[in-house]
Amino acid sequence: MSSGVYKIGLLIDEKRYEAIKNLPFASKMKSMFGGEIRMLEVEVDEDTAKKILAAFPSARVDARGFLEDLPVAFKSALFEAVVETKSVGKEAFEKVFQKIDQIKEAAKKEKEYVPPP
């Protein structure tokens, strides 16, 4: 498959929206349930997708090419990286992979522990 065919859907609630609303990609989000929740689609190239699938055994690719069943810790880290790098591309994933060991540790506990909001 060519690069950029995979995607990750990040859910954006009002609090998350505040952090990204002025960035160029904010206007392209799909709105659901009257606009209080949105979906930010992050594109994933082949190499990155491979690395993600290798890091998280529970992750899978669905029929539409979305990476699903990703750990909460990974998705949170990805969102933080999007905010920090102001990008939905390679820079954001580089940032996430800098602390992948820490994310993997948190992900292992997620069957029984996820930190409350």
Next chain:
Amino acid sequence: MYAPLEPHGGRLVYNVVEDKDKAANMAAGLTKLEVEPTLGPDGAPIRNPYREVMSIAYGFFSPVEGFMTRNEVESIVKERRLLSGWLFPFPLIFDIDEEKLKAAGVKEGDSVFLTLKGRPFAVMKIEEVWKLPDRKELADAVFGTPEKNGEVVKRRFDEKHPGWLIYRMMRPVALAGKVTVINPPSFKEPYSRFWMPPHKSREYVRQRGWKIVVAHQTRNVPHIGHEMLMKRAMFVAGGDRPGDAVLVNAIIGAKRPGDYVDEAILEGHEALNKAGYFHPNRHVVTMTLWDMRYGNPLESILHGIIRQNLGATHHMFGRDHAATGDYYDPYATQYLWTRGLPSYGINEPPHVTDKGLRIRPVNLGEFAYCPVCGEYTYLGISYGDYKEAPLCGHTPERISGSFLRGVIIEGLRPPKVVMRPEVYDVIVKWWRVYGYPYVTDKYLKIKEQELEVELQ
């Protein structure tokens, strides 16, 4: 016609001895037998029969007074009738190990002193000691198979179905007989606020002056789809006039991992009247102890029985009632309450058949948010020639359980059109306690250790 209707089978059971001297006399000299949980293949507790002892003795399952004999279990799986002829959907079996039976040395005609966590609890008068048949066959007979029950069963039951697994994992011998609670337990917080057994619930309904009471079954923290179901069901319940109140009754016990924790279910529903989405004079939240069998249409019969005994006149049934996975048709319960389930020996709807229920069904489909209308619309029911179609003609956004779980587990606040903020706050409150918003194996173990009650 008006609430409270007569109890199922005509008489409300209340086999609870409060008098301490009388209780001591009943237990004197009896062999003790500890009530033990049923364990899943991986050792996780999936049921504790203490909940059935409580629900029988306090009259939730009236007219049932005890655990069933072999004949009665056969009658249940053949035509869902007790030996007295009254409709009842599930076998209630007190199962134990052979070695434990030998060690106790009890036989038919004896009484046995049931203890819970080593504390005095109840007495069972043993009417019969019987051997269970092949447990896998029993579990199939209880729930049905696609071959035999094709009108509603779409997929063969297996270990992933929590109710099927309860029967599959039962111990080989059963004790049948009437049970009496002789040491009434006190409930822990928050359960104590929601414990209102049938005799008290019926009194509450009378005191409030409610005439039309529509029951809502729940094993869920309510989202707005549930709230719409409750409100619209109350609107149609009385037929010629709206209902007076919604009686929310939560099933408390071992649940499927991924369901919400029991404490959040109760307080989540309570939040709806505390925060003003229901008037507290027209909405009450109570509980029943039962390790849910997820038997969709069969479970709906048990729900009808419990809520009739609690004093309700109507019971609302929505899509995928008491279901998990895709074992049953999503509208199997509506099928039962409009046509009966002949393949289970039920030839008419439960409220029409002789020795059936008095409570009446309010059969409804799903409600969903329409972004065009900016409010909820009704989707209707799919069955046979009928197809779900949004009332408003637009494309509403269904609330899927997995979507909502995804939003919540990521720590995001669900939209107000999906879940009331006060309800979400309850989820977070119990998430802080257990480190997780949903049932996990760890939660099931804590629950088995703690139970919902304390015994003196």
